[in-house]
Amino acid sequence: MHSAPPRGWCKRDPEGKREVDETSALPGNCPLEATGVYHIDFRPLADKEVQNDNELPRHGQRESTENVRMNAQVWDRISESYFEEISTPFQAEVVNPLLDYLDGLPGRENLTVADLGCGIGNLLPFLAGRFKAVVAVDFSPKMLSAAQENCAYDNVQFCRQSLTDLAVFQGQFDVAVTVNSVLAPSLDVVDQILRGVAGTLKPAGILAGIFPSMESVLHEGGLILDWERQRSENEQQALRRAQRKTKTSCYDFIAGLYTEGSDCQKFYYSFELRRRLQKAGFRGLQFGKVLYPWHKEDGEIRFSSEPRLWDWFVRATLSSGWSDRG
Numbered sequence: 117m118h119s120a121p122p123r124g125w126c127k128r129d130p131e132g133k134r135e136v137d138e139t140s141a142l143p144g145n146c147p148l149e150a151t152g153v154y155h156i157d158f159r160p161l162a163d164k165e166v167q168n169d170n171e172l173p174r175h176g177q178r179e180s181t182e183n184v185r186m187n188a189q190v191w192d193r194i195s196e197s198y199f200e201e202i203s204t205p206f207q208a209e210v211v212n213p214l215l216d217y218l219d220g221l222p223g224r225e226n227l228t229v230a231d232l233g234c235g236i237g238n239l240l241p242f243l244a245g246r247f248k249a250v251v252a253v254d255f256s257p258k259m260l261s262a263a264q265e266n267c268a269y270d271n272v273q274f275c276r277q278s279l280t281d282l283a284v285f286q287g288q289f290d291v292a293v294t295v296n297s298v299l300a301p302s303l304d305v306v307d308q309i310l311r312g313v314a315g316t317l318k319p320a321g322i323l324a325g326i327f328p329s330m331e332s333v334l335h336e337g338g339l340i341l342d343w344e345r346q347r348s349e350n351e352q353q354a355l356r357r358a359q360r361k362t363k364t365s366c367y368d369f370i371a372g373l374y375t376e377g378s379d380c381q382k383f384y385y386s387f388e389l390r391r392r393l394q395k396a397g398f399r400g401l402q403f404g405k406v407l408y409p410w411h412k413e414d415g416e417i418r419f420s421s422e423p424r425l426w427d428w429f430v431r432a433t434l435s436s437g438w439s440d441r442g
């Protein structure tokens with residue numbers, strides 16, 4: 117019964133069609149003349165610094181180049197109608213604590229921040245106006261082109277790169293921001309990305325991330341069930357109706373995955389996200405919520421007196437002594 121798609125989720129590609137973009141040439145820190153996005157020259161990595169396959173978890177599988185390319189093409193298509201397809205923390209009436217947090221970071225004007233999975237650049241002007249340098253990373257050429265149009269600041273560099281391959285940014289960032297961009301349906305890939313994000317940070321670096329919440333899905337489902345109980349002949353009928361409206365059959369509640377057609381997206385339980393981030397090397401985790409407004413269903417807002425749906429807002433650092441830089 118989502119009047120809008122779930123957070124971070126996009127209604128897309130219902131028939132599983134994928135266009136082939138011959139100009140795509142991931143992976144790697146590749147030149148981007150074709151898209152008008154320019155190549156970024158980061159400090160060359162010594163051989164020993166480059167993450168090698170031995171450092172992957174025992175069950176870890178590096179995502180194939182072809183997979184990465186296909187995924188980037190799906191996001192390319194979404195870039196053209198972003199706000200119609202994506203439920204985002206940057207839409208109207210959302211309470212987004214990330215902004216206050218970043219705004220309040222002491223000394224931010226001397227810091228380098230990365231927006232990992234920057235999309236069409238919703239956050240970039242905000243970052244560019246507050247931080248010394250901004251690195252906008254995405255693997256979708258069209259997202260990056262849109263981002264570049266949306267943010268003409270001199271202190272922003274755009275880089276086409278997969279989040280599964282962040283070694284080129286090893287130890288470069290004071291702050292890594294990622295907003296609903298770690299959505300891969302493979303837990304191996306999720307863990308690989310989180311470890312890669314940790315690797316991009318300087319020793320006292322900070323992660324400020326937003327992740328789709330699985331608990332929020334359960335919260336909404338419970339509300340719908342109670343609502344249906346008041347209108348159904350019996351509890352079994354109410355349950356069936358609630359399951360249909362919440363698309364229960366689309367969810368894998370253990371893996372935290374939502375699948376619709378050929379699309380599959382990761383959602384996170386807070387305890388799971390905590391564990392994954394700790395495993396990736398983060399410490400001092402603090403959780404908050406990005407709150408979404410209730411939408412009208414059949415002309416009414418049913419749950420306006422109930423807590424709103426949310427994404428997780430997470431702050432963390434690499435160092436064990438969390439100081440919030442404050």
Ligand SMILES: C[S@@+](CC[C@H](N)C(=O)[O-])C[C@H]1O[C@@H](n2cnc3c(N)ncnc32)[C@H](O)[C@@H]1O
Nearest residue numbers: 191233234235238254255256259278279295297
């Ligand atoms: C839901 S959008 C969020 C965009 C932006 N952070 C925002 O909130 O407006 C997800 C973005 O992550 C990017 N993305 C997803 N997986 C990625 C990956 N493996 N490497 C690089 N970018 C990725 C997509 O191209 C898309 O731009």
